[in-house]
Amino acid sequence: MAIIRNTIAKKAVFEIIQLNKTAMSQTEIFAKANNICDRVTVYRILERLVKEMKIHKIVNVNGVINYAPCNSCSHEQHVHHDHLHFSCTTCKKLTCISDNRIELNIPSNYQVAEVFLTVSGICPDCLIIT
Amino acid sequence: MAIIRNTIAKKAVFEIIQLNKTAMSQTEIFAKANNICDRVTVYRILERLVKEMKIHKIVNVNGVINYAPCNSCSHEQHVHHDHLHFSCTTCKKLTCISDNRIELNIPSNYQVAEVFLTVSGICPDCLIIT
DNA sequence: TATAATTATGCAACATTGTTGCGTTTACAA
DNA sequence: TTGTAAACGCAACAATGTTGCATAATTATA
Ligand SMILES: [Mn+2]
Ligand SMILES: [Mn+2]
Ligand SMILES: [Zn+2]
Ligand SMILES: [Zn+2]
Numbered sequence A, B: 001m002a003i004i005r006n007t008i009a010k011k012a013v014f015e016i017i018q019l020n021k022t023a024m025s026q027t028e029i030f031a032k033a034n035n036i037c038d039r040v041t042v043y044r045i046l047e048r049l050v051k052e053m054k055i056h057k058i059v060n061v062n063g064v065i066n067y068a069p070c071n072s073c074s075h076e077q078h079v080h081h082d083h084l085h086f087s088c089t090t091c092k093k094l095t096c097i098s099d100n101r102i103e104l105n106i107p108s109n110y111q112v113a114e115v116f117l118t119v120s121g122i123c124p125d126c127l128i129i130t
Numbered sequence C: 001t002a003t004a005a006t007t008a009t010g011c012a013a014c015a016t017t018g019t020t021g022c023g024t025t026t027a028c029a030a
Numbered sequence D: 001t002t003g004t005a006a007a008c009g010c011a012a013c014a015a016t017g018t019t020g021c022a023t024a025a026t027t028a029t030a
Helices: A008-019 A026-032 A039-051 A124-129 B008-019 B026-032 B039-051 B124-129
Strands: A055-059 A065-069 A084-088 A094-097 A111-122 B055-059 B065-069 B084-088 B094-097 B111-122
Touching: A008 A026, A008 A039, A008 A065, A026 A039, A026 A065, A039 A055, A039 A065, A055 A111, A065 A094, B008 B026, B008 B039, B008 B065, B026 B039, B026 B065, B039 B055, B039 B065, B055 B111, B065 B094
Parallel strands: A084 A111, B084 B111
Antiparallel strands: A055 A065, A084 A094, A111 B111, B055 B065, B084 B094
């Protein structure tokens, strides 16, 4: 079993993700990290944090991968998240929205593993401004 | 108002998309196009076909953008598709699955525009092989 | 048909996002 | 304190997508 090390960079990256209200891409996280480590290291730290189930991965509607903290992830729910994501077309922010039950209507010959549900539109912050 | 031109390359790209059972990325489409045009042209043709509502765009779970033909797209439904997509973890193919009603449970201060629902798992073809 | 205007293309160059290999450093257990 | 696995930096690469600009093809219209 591999030993998990809590390096300075890893702690910093995790804190950046935790303190932010919305999900962030590697680029955004690296920008906030103030050159605490190389950008490749950020990628590798993110991989580890996902594996350790401290954060989860979300593909935004434009194809860019974002990361957000896991709040109550069990081993089974870690990837197959029970919540949806909201992608704001104005501020481009991606937000985790609390649990949402959906009923899938898929032919029985498909074996379902994970459900990815992302809704785009305008977030509350951007609606106020308008 | 812009005039729509049906060029040889555009017809070829559209036919490639129509004849394929699953959605395809620009890379796959270009590979099948047999150097009928430059790869940049394929990107531009895809943009036009999306605008003309002949095809639609789907972001796969890995972040790569795929394209599939539109079957019964109205102006309103063009992007806000009423169907879900199945992403096979084995053969990596992305398939459009016919309509699927879902009930969203989003706070009312979010203004919803489009819904993106992608399910991953194992497709029927890959299940048979196993 | 000839000419002008518009649309589409090729090519080169660039941007962004993500990955890999490898030698070196660091964290942690013993 | 020290050995070793884990993490890191750096350089190089890969995949995907975008932009500018000169040229070619198509369509409009005189
Ligand atoms: Mn989330
Ligand atoms: Mn589809
Ligand atoms: Zn917003
Ligand atoms: Zn499959």
